[in-house]
Each structure stands twice: as C-alpha cells, then as structure tokens.
Amino acid sequence: MLKAVYPGSFDPVTNGHLDIIKRASAMADTLIVGVCGNPNKQSLLTADERVELLREVTKNLENVEVMEIEGMLGEFAKEQGANVIIRGVRDISDFINEFQRAIINKQLTGDVETIFLAASPENITLSSSAVREILAFDGNLDMFVPEAVKAKLKAKNEREG
Ligand code: ADP
Numbered sequence: 001m002l003k004a005v006y007p008g009s010f011d012p013v014t015n016g017h018l019d020i021i022k023r024a025s026a027m028a029d030t031l032i033v034g035v036c037g038n039p040n041k042q043s044l045l046t047a048d049e050r051v052e053l054l055r056e057v058t059k060n061l062e063n064v065e066v067m068e069i070e071g072m073l074g075e076f077a078k079e080q081g082a083n084v085i086i087r088g089v090r091d092i093s094d095f096i097n098e099f100q101r102a103i104i105n106k107q108l109t110g111d112v113e114t115i116f117l118a119a120s121p122e123n124i125t126l127s128s129s130a131v132r133e134i135l136a137f138d139g140n141l142d143m144f145v146p147e148a149v150k151a152k153l154k155a156k157n158e159r160e161g
Contacts, residue, residue, distance in 0.1 A: 002027065004115070005077050006086040007034040007069055010050045011043045012149050014131055016123035018057055020088040023117055025061050032080055033058065034069040044132050049152070057146045074109040085112060090119040090127075 025031040054066040069076045102114035141150045
C-alpha cells in the first residue's frame, strides 16, 4: 500500500506540477497534494486559493486529495499514514536541494522515503516564479498553466492590478 505526499508551494500550480501529480497518482494508492506556506517567500495566492485551484485541476483524479500542510512535512506525512514523499526534479540545482531535504526528512521520520520524479522534457524550464513574472507583464500563460489557473490569475490581476 503506497500512500504518498507531494508537497509544494504551488503558487500557482503549473503544468509541470500537474504532470508530476498525474504520474505519482498512477503509482500510488493515495496521493495527498500538500500545500505548504513558505515563510521565506511572499506568495501571490493565499493558501486557500492554492488549495482550491489544485482541487479544481485534480478533480478527475480519484485517488488525489489536496490538503494544507501547517507544520513540518515529516510530521504531516506520519499523521496521514503516508510512507513516501514525492518531489519533482528539473535540473541539477533542484537535485542538490531535493537531495538534502530527502536526507533530513529521512533523519526526522526514520522511515518515510522520498521518491524523485524527473520533470518531463517540456516542463524542465517551467516554474511558478516564471508564471508569476509572465503574469506581472500580462503575458500569455496558455502553455504553462491549466485553463482554470489562468482564469483565476487573470481575474486576480485585473482586480488588483
Ligand atoms: P517548493 O517551494 O516546495 O519547491 P514548488 O511549488 O516550487 O514548491 O514545487 C513543488 C515540487 O514540484 C518541487 O519538488 C519542485 O521541484 C517540483 N516542480 C516544480 N516545477 C516543476 C516542473 N516544471 N516539473 C516538474 N517538477 C516541478
């Protein structure tokens, strides 16, 4: 029985995240997508908005749940009975960070393993920060985020911009 957590900021969720979610949900019995607040980053979307968008774009994936992670990832995984953490890796700099986090999470939890999925070739240069930059210049987001995300971001931009 594989219960996995895929944590991230998802500010906003991109096609790269969605690709990892689909591939991980095909391997796991249950996949929890965990929305983390990052104290070092100022976010574009609130945690509630990020959760809502993730629920919308994963609504057809039956074994996927979306939740907010308030405390430490390792503790959250244990509370949920998850035995695996999923992370996506785009390049060597992701790998260095992810490798360190994986070791620390293993030290903290004892038995929660991290599985890395390599980004699909079309997504290796895609990041939430690139999407936020394109949005700031009101650029075309069609290639980078699902339709529901684009609609939400454009509406937010118009309201606040
Ligand atoms: P964090 O702030 O925790 O890195 P992100 O939302 O930026 O959160 O990313 C969550 C996870 O998804 C990370 O493992 C990251 O490496 C991975 N990821 C981000 N963008 C992509 C992408 N384009 N393709 C594959 N994985 C990605």
